[in-house]
Each structure stands twice: as C-alpha cells, then as structure tokens.
Amino acid sequence: MKVVQVRIPGGPDALELTERPTPQPGPLEVRVRAQAIGVGGPDVLIRKGTYKWMPPLPAVPGNEMAGVVEAMGSAVTHLAVGQRVLVSSRELPERGGCYAESICVPGDAPFALPDRISFDDAVSLGNFQLAQALLLGCNGGLPVKSILVPGAAGGVATALVQLARHHGIHVIGTASSAEKRAYALANGANAVTESDAASLPDKVKKLTDGRGVDLAFDHVGGALFIACIRCLAPLGTAISYNIVSGPPAGDVFMELRALLGRSLAVRTFSIHTFDQDRAQRRGLMQSAMDLMAAGHIHAPRTTIIPLAEVRRAHDLLDAGQTVGKLVLRP
Helix, strand or coil, X not given: CEEEEECCCCCHHHEEEEECCCCCCCCCEEEXXXXXXXXXXXXHHHHHCCCCCCCCCCECCCCEEEEEEEEECCCCCCCCCCCEEEEEHHHCCCCCCCCECEEEEECCCCEEXXXXXXXXXXXXXXXXXXXXXXXXXXXCCCCCCEEEECXXXXXXXXXXXXXXXXXXXXXXXECCCHHHHHHHHHHCCCEEECCCCCCHHHHHHHHCCCCCEXXXXXXXXXXXXXXXXXXXXEEEEEEECCCCCCCECCCHHHHXXXXXXXXXXXXXXXXXXXXXXXXXXXXXXXXXXXXXHCCCCCCCCEEEEEHHHHHHHHHHHHHCCCCCEEEEEC
C-alpha cells in the first residue's frame, strides 16, 4: 500500500511516497481503508520535525482519516467490516499516521460515521472538536455574548465561527483578503474586517458600541495577541491557541495592568489538555459529529488532491493560498 513518510524533516520535499506492506490488525485492532485524509497545521509541524508531540522518525503525518473498516481483530465486536468510520490521531497512541491508504488502529479508537456526513466532510470534524473546547471552556463559566476570531477563513476559525453562531454569539472576524472576508461572512461571521493588528482594537470597539468582545482567539501571537487583549470587554479573556508568528510582542502582564479596570484574563490552550480525559475528548468529537449530521454546522469547502501529490498540498498549505479544507484522496 502507499504511505507518505518523513525520514529527514524539512519542506514539502521531505514528504516521500513509498510502498509498505498492508498492515494486519491484531486481536484488539481494526484496519481502516482510507477514503479521505485531512491535511492541517500539525502535519506541517510533523513534516518539519518541530511538533511537540512528534512521532518517531520515519514519521507518517496525518491526523484525520475517514474510510471503511476492511479487517478486524478477533476480539473486536462493536464494529463491522464495511462500516463507515472516522479515525482521529487524538485517539491513537501517538499523533500522525493517517497519510496512508490503510491504517491499523485500536478497536475502540474509530468513531462510527453517520451516513449524512460524507468522507470528505468528516475530516474537518477535528477542527469542530477543538473549536467546541475553545468556545465552551475558556471563559470560566461567564456568559459569552461576542467573540473575535482573527484569520476567520482558517480551519479552526471557520469551525469557531459556525459554532458561535449556532450558540447565538455575535462573531467579529478578520481576514487578509477580500476573498477570505467574503468566505468568512458567508460562513456566518457577523462582521469581518482587515487583519491589521494596530487598528484592530478601534475597529472592534466600533463594531461593539464601545464594549469589546468577551473572548478573542489568537493563533498568531506577535502584535496580534496584544491587540486581542485590547479588544476585550470587561472580564473578557484572550486565548492563545498557537503562536505562528512567535510570542506576544509586548509585556502581557503590564498590558493587563494598564487595563486593570476591565479585569481581563489570558489563557493558553491546547487540545492536548484532553489527552488523558478520554470521555470528554470523545464527547467533544461526538457532539461535533451530531451537530454536523443534524445540519446545524457544515464542513468547509474542500480542495481534493491525490495522495500521490501530497507535496502540492503542503505547498498550498505553506503559502496560505487555500480557503477551506485540503483533503488527500488515496
């Protein structure tokens, strides 16, 4: 079978398409035949060898796979050959592994996939799982009336926008181009503005009648994180769930002290928080799946690329040229 591996970390050229024997499931395992494979940011970190939860080299990237059960171990009784399933590497002993035509996983790892969710749409569910944790668990139980979602056309951001609208929360987004701003608005954002960090607090204040937002989700860091703090309403929280551009470009504590009258908070966030909490982790995914199956949320549009052209997919990912979800087709 075909597998994409990384022996020497680097750019897209580090992704090697190779042949491996089709794996055979052990007694407690199932083998899933891929129909769609998701492409995302953690795959890039695995490719570069910088992922904090890096699998050993040679590593197979890929954190989401949707497909069908094609073989089962003798002790697996709750699944059936031919059943549609979703595999998330968040349920596996180590991250990655899904850039392959087939994969063997523990029998209790896959999620049964409803017929209403296509294979291509299913590989976006991990973003909705993460977005649910971000949206529902980051404000200490305080009510959330409005949020700021920078980069609102991105993968996790798209999920945040949809979930927020589903819960009746006002969404302000930012995007770097007219195409991305139009996409974010079509996806459910109430307002979308340019991405300039320096002017962002003033724009958010105007869009919220001077109040600010309850939550601001930052995946960039740098100057944007400081801007997010300045966009907050009283008792608001700025959440850092990535730092693509590096640490905050300023003294976060002194920024909070300068705005002391608002009693603001900051939080770092990682889905790895739930690595040891299987029930909550799987509950978040199942909830996202139920919402999508019921039509309350919708997967982003997809760009389909053959598995053999995985380097092209990573070229697009590195360049930030895609809107929606990149999907590899075996």
